[in-house]
Amino acid sequence: MSVRRTGIPASGSTRHASTSAERRTHLAFGSGIHACVGAAIVRLEAEALLSALVRRVRALHVAAEPTYQPNNIVRALGSVPLRIVAA
Numbered sequence: 001m002s003v004r005r006t007g008i009p010a011s012g013s014t015r016h017a018s019t020s021a022e023r024r025t026h027l028a029f030g031s032g033i034h035a036c037v038g039a040a041i042v043r044l045e046a047e048a049l050l051s052a053l054v055r056r057v058r059a060l061h062v063a064a065e066p067t068y069q070p071n072n073i074v075r076a077l078g079s080v081p082l083r084i085v086a087a
């Protein structure tokens with residue numbers, strides 16, 4: 001789920017932003033004058049990747065415990081071993 005600047009439901013709902021107005025309120029690419037310069041290319045890449053996944057993959061299963069990178073500031077995944085079932 002995206003980190004949204006406003007409108008995070010108090011209920012803790014995991015509903016994803018669905019309208020274009022809602023999608024523009026997240027902070028994944030920063031905001032204002034220092035907003036991410038690469039956002040447009042990353043959106044294109046993500047769309048291409050997800051479209052290919054939907055066409056070619058029937059299921060993704062986590063195959064082993066994910067690992068995290070050692071970092072005191074950012075909690076970042078190092079690896080997520082997957083088992084891929086072709087469509």
Ligand code: HEM
Nearest residue numbers: 027028029030031032033034035036037038039041042043
């Ligand atoms: C999923 C991938 C990416 C994410 C989540 C991301 C996220 C961000 C965020 C949050 C900022 C704002 C940082 C701040 O407020 O100080 C930022 C800035 C920036 N990003 Fe990205 N970014 C991504 C990919 C890219 C790519 C592929 C490029 C280059 C092709 C890029 C180039 C930049 C640049 C140059 C800035 C600085 C803009 C400025 O300070 O004026 N980013 N990015």
